[in-house]
Amino acid sequence: MNKIELVKGGFEKPRCVQACPLKIDVPRYLRAIRKGDLDGAASVVREKTPFVSVLGYVCRRYCETKCRRAEVDEAVAINALERFVADNEQHLAGSVQPNVPKATGKRVAIIGSGPAGLTAGYYLARLYHHNVTVFEADAKPGGMMRGGIPEYRLPRRVLDNEIGFIEKSGVQIRTSTPIQDLDSLFKEGFDAVLLAVGTWRSVTLGIEGERLQDVVDGMSFLRSLNYGGRLSVGNRIIIIGGGNVAVDAARSAKRLGAAEVTIVYRRSNEEMPARRDEVDQALEEGIRILFLTTPTKILRDKAGSHVEFVRMKLAGVDEHGRRRPVPIPGSHMKLNCDMVIVAVGEEPDIPPSFGLTVNNNGLVRVDQETLSTGKPGVFAAGDCVTGPSSVAEAIASGKRAAISIHRYLTGDWKTRDEVAPHQQEIIAEMWKEDILDTPRQRMPLLQIAERVTSFSPVELGFTDDMARTEAARCLRCDERLTV
Ligand SMILES: Cc1cc2nc3c(=O)[nH]c(=O)nc-3n(C[C@H](O)[C@H](O)[C@H](O)COP(=O)(O)OP(=O)(O)OC[C@H]3O[C@@H](n4cnc5c(N)ncnc54)[C@H](O)[C@@H]3O)c2cc1C
Ligand code: SF4
Known part of the structure; x- marks a missing residue:
């Protein structure tokens, strides 16, 4: 028995899934890639996040640090495969017409259009059908995904596409609108407020x-x-x-x-x-x-x-x-x-006029479970709560805030957080397929001379062959033999 045979299969919750802040079902989307079903693979990721492409480009790869394939040779290039799926599914994200939400009559104000604020808005509008307005101080939405991450790592068409998708889900974004006072939002008729202002002060x-x-x-x-x-x-x-x-x-x-x-x-x-x-x-x-x-x-x-x-x-x-x-x-x-x-660190800049309690590092104090602040109807999520973190962590935090706000507004405790239906699959047939004993595929990069003279993307993405080969390296830790 070779090393792959010894290590493969047998885990109900694969380590890659456990490590992911969003609990994306990695082995399932890798199997879909292997079958050539890229839209199916994208749907698996979209079950958990509206930012499929952005994560494909810039995720911090929590999953890869725990991948069991590293016990054989090197971790599966999970993030490069997510990017491959997103690039090849771009037309879908751009053309899908999400449902226009049925209004509940409740209004939620979100301050900040980074990944935390936009994700919360997406879930509150699309899944829970509230009326959502995102207020953004900058001239364009996206938070640090636009103002921080350079274009050679995250092309702006990718970001614009996904923010457009969120807007089509019923989220209204008002740019160039800094908020200095929370009470005036309640006076305007908002029923709840989410603070997702990030850590922008150096x-x-x-x-x-x-x-x-x-x-x-x-x-x-x-x-x-x-x-x-x-x-x-x-x-x-x-x-x-x-x-x-x-x-x-x-x-x-x-x-x-x-x-x-x-x-x-x-x-x-x-x-x-x-x-x-x-x-x-x-x-x-x-x-x-x-x-x-x-x-x-x-x-x-x-x-x-x-x-x-x-x-x-x-x-x-x-x-x-x-x-x-x-x-x-x-x-x-x-x-x-x-x-x-x-560039020795960043911290939040919470206006004292918000009347919120902050800790010694200037981070907003929240109830760790509900993300509610001490002020009734006011919640906080993302980097302004955790300190500088990552896009995936901010998305996870925005999602948790959306669930809490929905519960606060409706008293409905039976909330779910999956917007796309869980894809059924028959995995038994995959047992017939070999797990490939090939080394990890290397991301093709732009020539150095071109890199240093332009802001063109440095990482060029996997080809179809590379993606299928890499997906076939997965040990399918979620597969168990039932006798
Ligand atoms: C240079 C750089 C590179 C990074 N690279 C990566 C990476 O490769 N991978 C990764 O996962 N993470 C990366 N990160 C971290 C990641 O971008 C952040 O963790 C994430 O964006 C935080 O999301 P957020 O929604 O909490 O806040 P932010 O993205 O910071 O968004 C907050 C938004 O709130 C707005 N705002 C603030 N105050 C107000 C106000 N009073 N009224 C209205 N709007 C307001 C801000 O203008 C901003 O748009 C990087 C960060 C930086 C700075
Ligand atoms: S081998 Fe596959 S299922 Fe196992 S941890 Fe790595 S990516 Fe996840």
Whole structure:
């Protein structure tokens, strides 16, 4: 018996499904791909989320970190397969006419059009038939999916398509409408309010020179780029931070024409929180990373801007269990630059006029089960509750909020959260199919020279053959022999 035979099958709840914040039935959609039924595969994902394509492009791949195929060789490329399904089902998402909801007469105001707010709106309108208005401060909807994630990772036609689908489900989106006062929404006749405002304020370093002209925070930089088009960045850019915002800012600066882009991170390669494949792609694009280095001062004189740094070493662990960086005495150094981008974290910006309780990190306090705040009829979801997280987590949170709001409005406790019907399938026939003993398929990438001169998508997507081969690597952990 080979290793595949030893590991395959036998689990009621496969690990990939358990790890997914949305509990998407991964083995079922992989089987549909294998059969060539792409619309069926998309329906499996759509049972759990309106954002099939967005997740196909940018999901954090919780499922792959737990995939049992890694016990044989490498995890199944589940996310690349989701993207394959979404790309080939695009016409469907664009053309489907969702039901126009029968109104219950209840009105829900949602503040913020990121994944949490839009998902909650989708479920409240399409499944529970309430009248939903989403208020968005920015000129276009999407939250960080539009204002944060650069276009070379998430093409805007993909995002626009899925937001269009949500609007067709009966969700009204009012852009360029910042909300400062919750009570006025109730006075206008809304019966419940959901706060889904994300974490848009950048954390500062607290060092000298941070307010100088050539210093910008990571979120402002990405927002200006994503909403305003091309920016002028100069030649030498220093990015401070080691998370996804830092890497996205660095790769964007490179595409805007900067010759020397350096990321400076205070811990080592091992602790860098940014996604590994994105760090590798950044390195391929010529971005330099200085590990174990932290800034102490930013200066500007006639010769231009400079950043002073000190080298660090790791000693002991901090309160989060991460190795603690401590400065090495006498190890100061200086780098010249034209622009400094500070990307060391984000936090929410909840107006005091909302009258809500926030914790020490500025996050909205909620009942963990119902997501209700202390204020009657006001709920909160997404990053403004959890802190900076991910699209999938924000979708899951928005969905939970929708269920709670529906219960609050109607007293109906028998709520379900699946908008699409569960697809029936006969899996016994699949036992006849082999599980392929082939290595994980590699995502084809755009040539590096083209990558650094444009915002075209870097990951090109699987071909039909690659998708079917990869889907056939799944060990079908959900299949059990019944005697
Ligand atoms: C650069 C970057 C890259 C990322 N990359 C990934 C990735 O690859 N994969 C992944 O899974 N996650 C990624 N994330 C994280 C992910 O985008 C967020 O976790 C997610 O968008 C949070 O969703 P949300 O709905 O809670 O808030 P947001 O998406 O932040 O949306 C909140 C919305 O509320 C609006 N708003 C705020 N205040 C008001 C107000 N008073 N009135 C009206 N509107 C208001 C804001 O304008 C915004 O549109 C990334 C984040 C960033 C910044
Ligand atoms: S082998 Fe298939 S079913 Fe098992 S954890 Fe991986 S993707 Fe899920």
